[in-house]
Amino acid sequence: MQRMPNAxxxxxxxxxxxxxxxxxxxxxxxxxxxxxxxxxxxxxxSVDGRSGGLGTPADKKVFRILRDLADVVVVGAGTARAENYGAAHTDSQLRIRLHHHGFGGDAAGAPPRIAVVTATATLDPSSRLFTDTGARPIILTTAAAPEDRKAALTAAGGQVIEAGDTSVTAGGLRKALEELGMRRVLCEGGPALFGDLIVAEAVDELCLTLSPMLVAGTERRIAMSPNAMPTPMTCRHLIFDQDGTILTRWVRPHTL
Structure with a gap:
């Protein structure tokens, strides 16, 4: 059997x-x-509400690489709470080397910042997101979010940015990150945020790890939205690990 050229x-x-x-x-x-x-x-x-139960050594390796390459890590508030997000911690020397090679990273070796999407600014100012040592978190919220919540998150050290009136739109998210000079964006979920980005035709690529296990139960899909938006994607590579993990990368054709 002939192997696929990108396998x-x-x-x-x-x-x-x-x-x-x-x-x-x-x-x-x-x-x-x-x-x-x-x-x-x-x-x-996920397994019991957390994605960590699906992790394999290969997935964790790529997870770290993707963070090393990114300017910013975007995540929905529900995922940030469920996964107990803190600051991103990356290899500073590798980040400098990546920058010099034009792959991403950072000229000074600084880690990517965490940006949390929350329409209502419902985050705990005492959570790891604000207390973990690292880069200042970005809070992408709305003009309609309660002012006292936004003030509390700012006082806790967050950079609060309004990226929509009543919801954080894909356009508002992109504009906010563009103004911060962050063009290499890594979104780590969750499914609702991913679904919103698909419907807005804002997803340039998907890196999907298939974990070699069956879960069943009532766990969600990786993307959810009220409306379907079929989006053709082109496979850039399939990487197979010995334990059965498959690492895939898919890119929208118009972005190639």
């Missing part, structure tokens, strides 16, 4: 090979939104 064994790749495979386009002219998810082979996005 690779993980054992054949060095760390630098993986960095090259997942590098953002050189010097993107506008925010490039990459979404990263892990799913079971029967489509579950």
């Amino acid at each position: 690779i064994q993980l054992t054949e790749l060095t760390h630098d090979d993986l960095l090259a495979l997942y590098a953002y386009p050189a010097g993107p002219a506008e925010p490039w939104i990459r979404v990263n998810f892990v799913s079971s082979i029967d489509g579950a996005v």
Whole structure:
């Protein structure tokens, strides 16, 4: 049987090979939104409400690489709460090297900032997001969110940005990140945020890990929205690990 030309064994790749495979386009002219998810082979996005139960060594390796490459990590408030998000911690020397090679990273080695999307500014100012040592978190919220909540998140150290009137729109999110100079965007969920981005035709690529397990139960899909938006994608690569994990990367054809 002939192997697919874009199918690779993980054992054949060095760390630098993986960095090259997942590098953002050189010097993107506008925010490039990459979404990263892990799913079971029967489509579950989590186990008992958390994605960590699906993680494999290969998935965790790519998770770290994607953060090393990004300017900002965007996540929905529900996922930030469920996964107990704190600041992103990356390899500063690698970030500098990535920047010099035009792959991403940061000239000074600073880690990517965490940006949380919450229409109502419903976050706990005492959570790890604000107390963990690291870059100042960004809170993408709305003009309609209660002023006292926004004030509390600002006092806790967050940079609060209104990115919509009553909801955080994809356009508002992109505009806010563009104004901050953040063009290499990594979205880590959750399903509702991913669904909103799909419907808005704002997803440039998806990095999806298939975890070699069945889950069943009532777990959600990786993307959910009130309306369907069929979006053709082109497979850039499939990477197979010895434990059955499959690492995939899909890009919208018009962004190629």
